[in-house]
Amino acid sequence: MYKSIREAVGQNFTIGIRISQAKVNDNTHKWTGKEQDTEIIFGQLGKAGLDFIHVSEYEAWKPAFDTSGPSLASLVKKYGKAPVIANGHLEVPKRAEEMIENGEADVITLGKGALANHDWVNKVKNGEPMADFNPEEVLSPNVKIKEFEL
Numbered sequence: 001m002y003k004s005i006r007e008a009v010g011q012n013f014t015i016g017i018r019i020s021q022a023k024v025n026d027n028t029h030k031w032t033g034k035e036q037d038t039e040i041i042f043g044q045l046g047k048a049g050l051d052f053i054h055v056s057e058y059e060a061w062k063p064a065f066d067t068s069g070p071s072l073a074s075l076v077k078k079y080g081k082a083p084v085i086a087n088g089h090l091e092v093p094k095r096a097e098e099m100i101e102n103g104e105a106d107v108i109t110l111g112k113g114a115l116a117n118h119d120w121v122n123k124v125k126n127g128e129p130m131a132d133f134n135p136e137e138v139l140s141p142n143v144k145i146k147e148f149e150l
């Protein structure tokens with residue numbers, strides 16, 4: 001698939017993949033072969049020549065399997081040999097910073113944290129408090145007066 005995309009877009013275009021263990025219908029799903037599976041999956045993706053591998057976990061800094069061990073992002077580093085993007089509750093600046101400083105990820109991405117704080121980067125820079133993610137506020141803009149609007 002990578003080869004076909006590369007042929008179609010040429011060399012001057014970034015191609016990466018986003019992958020997670022979790023499934024839409026099972027967000028606790030783990031790859032049964034544990035680290036061995038990551039060696040196969042990330043190893044193949046890395047060899048294909050992708051420009052980045054982006055992994056999403058519920059909590060990106062936690063062990064990918066069991067209660068201890070490396071995070072999924074650090075397993076991409078180990079076996080994928082491609083720039084790593086990590087995602088999953090990294091809106092707390094210290095956690096994001098640690099993943100970069102520990103060499104587990106090259107870039108971090110935010111979902112809910114950024115939806116709740118469009119100016120996340122400036123807030124971090126200025127040490128300002130973060131707003132919590134409120135699905136009713138962000139995802140359900142239906143026409144009624146809501147508690148937080150009063």
Ligand SMILES: Cc1cc2nc3c(=O)[nH]c(=O)nc-3n(C[C@H](O)[C@H](O)[C@H](O)COP(=O)(O)O)c2cc1C
Pocket residue numbers: 018056057058087088089090091109110111112113139
């Ligand atoms: C409203 C919403 C829509 C999302 N849509 C997608 C999507 O279309 N494709 C996808 O891969 N992930 C999607 N996600 C998952 C996020 O990209 C992200 O992996 C997840 O929210 C965990 O990161 P976070 O803890 O920073 O929010 C969505 C998340 C939210 C909250």
